[in-house]
Amino acid sequence: MAEAHQAVAFQFTITPEGIDLHLSHQALTEVYLSGIRSWKKRIIRLKNSVITGVYPASPxxxxxxxxxxxxxxxxxxxxxxxxxxxxxxxxxxxxxxxxxxxxxxxxxxxxxxxxxxxxxxxxxxxxxxxxxxxWMFEQHGQISNTTRVxxxxxxxxxxxxPLLYSYQGSLPNLPLPAIESTIKSYLESVRPLMDNTEFERMTTLANDFENGLGKRLQWYLKLKALWAANYVSDWWEEYIYLRGRNPIMVNSNYYGMDFLYVTPTPIQAARAGNTIYALLLYRQKLNREEIKPSRVPGTLIPLCAAQCERMFNTTRIPGEETDTVAHWQDSDYVAVYHKGRYFRLWVYQAGRLLSPREIEHQIQRILDDSSPPLPGEEKLGAFTAGDRIPWAQARKEFFSSGVNKRSLDCIEKAAFFVTLCDDEQGMMGDDPATSLDSYAKALLHGKCYDRWFDKSFSVVVFKNGKNGLNAEHSWADAPVVAHLWEYVLATDSFQLGYSEEGHSKGEVDSSLPAPQRLNWDISSQCQERISQSLSVAQVLADDVDFHVFSFRDFGKGRIKRFRLSPDAFIQVALQLAYYRDRGMFCLTYEASMTRLFREGRTETVRSCTNESCAFVRALENAESVAVCQHLFRQACEKHQLLYRMAMTGSGIDRHLFCLYVVSKYLGEESPFLKEVLPEPWRLSTSQTPVQQVELFDLVNHPEYISCGGGFGPVADDGYGVSYIIVGENMINFHISSKHSCAQTDSHKYGTHIKRALEDLLHIMSSDLKEPPRSQNQTGVNQVKAKKDL
Known part of the structure; x- marks a missing residue:
């Protein structure tokens, strides 16, 4: 819109009488107001920089x-x-x-x-x-005098x-663990997964590393820990995310869902209008640092907000050896995809943000546009879904100049990406379970070409008004995106709202120019490359087996009555379910944040422990209820200890990862690290926290429940499990695996999870003196059957 107005703002014609000058006052006014908006943002940034720079004092x-x-x-x-x-x-x-x-x-x-x-x-x-x-390691209700002071x-x-970034200069650096403690913790974590011979061999390798090369590598890490704010974060982003050459779709990107039970409006354009407007309101608050700093729940302890900086106007740029993350200070438009066409949708008019109704009006104009896609345009997004090297080569060869470069720049520099889908999704029909599985796959990969997977996040709005998002992983972790999505869902439904007819609210400026259609000149050779990327992505997408379900029998309210951590309860249930599914234990990954420290991201909690394995074996071997209860509490307490250690910088895997990176820089080979780093995470888990409880009134409006989000499996023969604890009585699970692995089945594993949760509840609810009888011979019921005999 601004380009078009600038083009007609100043015109002149040479005539025999001289130069005939024409000025468009409307266009010049818009240019002026846009400049005012830009200067206001600069002044706000400068003011916030001063306030943040002198915090905790004030100017x-x-x-x-x-x-x-x-x-x-x-x-x-x-x-x-x-x-x-x-x-x-x-x-x-x-x-x-x-x-x-x-x-x-x-x-x-x-x-x-x-x-x-x-x-x-x-x-x-x-x-x-x-x-x-x-303070994190003290028992609930038993606060020491030191902690009180x-x-x-x-x-x-x-x-x-405080502003959003006020605490950044006061956050401590991530501590570097002693190599002795990391090696000891590692050996303890793999003990339940190895027999005596394997464990003795691994112990020998670990001791040789600790007393030899490890000390030298640790010395280099100490230097980095002294020099850098975070000795992990830059290497983690580069080597785990940006240097990956496989598709980021399914393998890296993740998704977030809409409300589970309600759809605020069935009108696609209206839902898109409110969603886009709410996202831009969040960006406005982000730029002004008006968002409250995230804190550890129930405390004053702040969390690092560095990941928020690249939330908008950000794109992952492909490279042949490594990708890069490009971020722009501002963008006054969003990129929209619909039926194979790409559009630039300006969201500001004369320096003001368009109203939700105006954005709906503009979206409807895109939906009503019947022009066909240009040759190669429809499936262009498949480049971002396929392998990274072909995309980097094609970008350099076909999109480095001319109209293709201008259109690609438009997508990459957009505030975010919007996909208007022409199919319907959500919990619907006679088979809501299957419809949720389809909904998850639609958000995770869609058609493999109707998302721009390189954008920091892509919003997806379906024909029936359901929405969701797909987020790229390198720039930030799921809790940061979840905070944004919570705000959007709450603002959309409870603040913006809709008219009785289901339309967005607000007035429409009739002079709004139509969204700009992007032009492309895609050669036949480039189209062939697109087809190759799409075939790679399609095979990957078709292989994903997804299952989403809500567990409503009980939730954290019931679990807390046993004085147990809900997260630990669920993690032990996942161990029990996996053992019943595969007849074995496996290396398990649970993501834990390290945002207590500056530039902190994540650490691994190795949830498969000696204690959890002992409990599972006892339960499956029909030990007494008292024994099972005791072992279960031990397993939960051990999990909580590991989680707290990971949060406070005493985890295992980031330290081992950085030691491995240093060894590669030095050209040194370590038999120990060579075996440790490639170990597959056959069970990869993550909890999506509800961070802004005050935005949702689940007592008066229990139907406004978010379904959470999920991700693809990490290992070809493993499961990816994401869960969100909603309110007091619901837990939503998102389970992924691959059809190509005969040993995994997401629906079957979901059934095992349900039964494991019910069995654990029964164990903790049982009367120790007289356990109830049952004829079922599995799980907790085996315990009672043995009593009967």
Missing amino acids: SSWLFVVIAILATMYTSSDPSMGLISKIQEHLPVSEVLSVHCRTLVSAVVFSTLLWLSLIFTMRFCLKQLLSYHH WVGLVKMFSGRQ
Whole structure:
């Protein structure tokens, strides 16, 4: 829109009488207002930079310090102990100013230096306080005096009304664990997965590494930990995500779903209008840093917000050796895909954000556009779904100049990507379970060409008004995107709302220009490359076996009555379900955040432990209820300990990963690391936390429940399990595996999870003196059957 208006804002014609000049006042007004919007954003960024830079103090505290020093000086005392006089002697303009003015300037300079010193001291103290993590390991309700004092000090040094990034300079650096503790923890984690011979061999390799090459590699990591804010994050982003050459669709990207039971409007354009508007409101709050800093639930402890910086206007750019993440400061449009065509949808008019109704109007114009796709345009997005090297080569060869480069730039520099699907999804029909599975696959990979998988996230709006999103993983982890999506769902339904007819609210400016259709000149050779990428992506998508279900028998409310962690309860249930599914245990991955530290991302909790395996064996071998209860509590407590250690920087896998990276830089081969790093995670799990509970009233509106999100399987012969604990009485599961593996079946594993949860509840609810009888000979029922015999 801005390009079109600028093109007609200034026109001239050469005539025999001279030059005939024409100015479009409307276009010039729009250009002016757009510039005002841009300058306002710069001023806001500058103001926020100042406020964040001096936090936990405030800019106004500088004036207080200056007045206090001047007031003290006028009482004939010298609070600077001679420093003001020293500053006065070295003022470069001392010959011009009077004695009184020199004294005043010197006092202001001293006050400023004192103020900065106080800020530095407060920030240093807060950083040291936030490095204390013993509170996480204390029993619930048993707070030590040390922790009580610590809480008071944190409140004292935390300041007031922090902005989103206010705590960034006060967050501690991620600590580097001792190599001895990492090796010890690793051996403990693999003990239940190895027989005696294998474990002895691995112990020998680990000890040789610890006493040899490991010490040298650790020395290099110590240097990096001293120099960098986070010794893991940059290598993790580069080597785990950006250097991967396989498709990011299914293998890396993940998705988030709409409400489970309700669809606010059946009108596709209206739902898209509200969704896009809510996303832009969130971006506005993000740019102004008006979003409250995330904290550990129930505490004052802040979490790192660095991942939020690249949420919008961000794209992953393919490269032959490694990809890069490109981020732009601003973008005043979104890229839209519908029936094989790409559009640029301007979301600002004369410097103001379009209303939801105006965005709906523009989306409807796209839906009503009957023009056919250009040759090669319809399936162009398959490049982002296939292998990375062919995409990088095609991008360089076919999209480095001309109309193709301009259109590709438009997509990559857009605020985000929107797909308008012409099919219906969600929980519907006579078979809601199957429809949810289809919904998950539609969000995870769709048609393999109707998403732009390289964008930081793509919003998908279906024909029946359901929506969802697909997010790229390298720039941020799921909790950051989940925070955004919670805000969008709540704002869409509870703040923006719809008219009685189901349309978005607001007025429509009739002068809005139509969305701009992107042009392409895609050669037959490029179309052949697109087909090759699509065939790779289609095989991958067709192989995904997905199962989504809601477990409604009980939730965290019932679990907490046993004084157990709901997450630990579910993790042990997943171990029990996997054992029943495969007849064995496996290396298990659970994602834990490390955002207590600056630039923190994730750490691995190895959920398959000696304790969880002992419980599962006892349950399956029909041990007594008392024994099973005791072992189950031990398993849950061990899981909680491992989770807390991972959160506080004492995990295993990120340390081993960085040691491996250093070994590669040095050209050293380690038999130990060579075996540890490629170990497959056959059970990869993650919990999607509900972070903004205050946005949803599940008591009065229980139907507004998010279904959470999921991801593809990490191992070809394994499962990917994502779950979200909603309210007090529901747990939603998203299970993925591959059809090509005969040993895995997502629906079968889902059935095992349901039964495992029910059995664990029965175990913890049983009367120890007189357990109930049953004829079922499996799981917890085997325990009761043995009693009967």
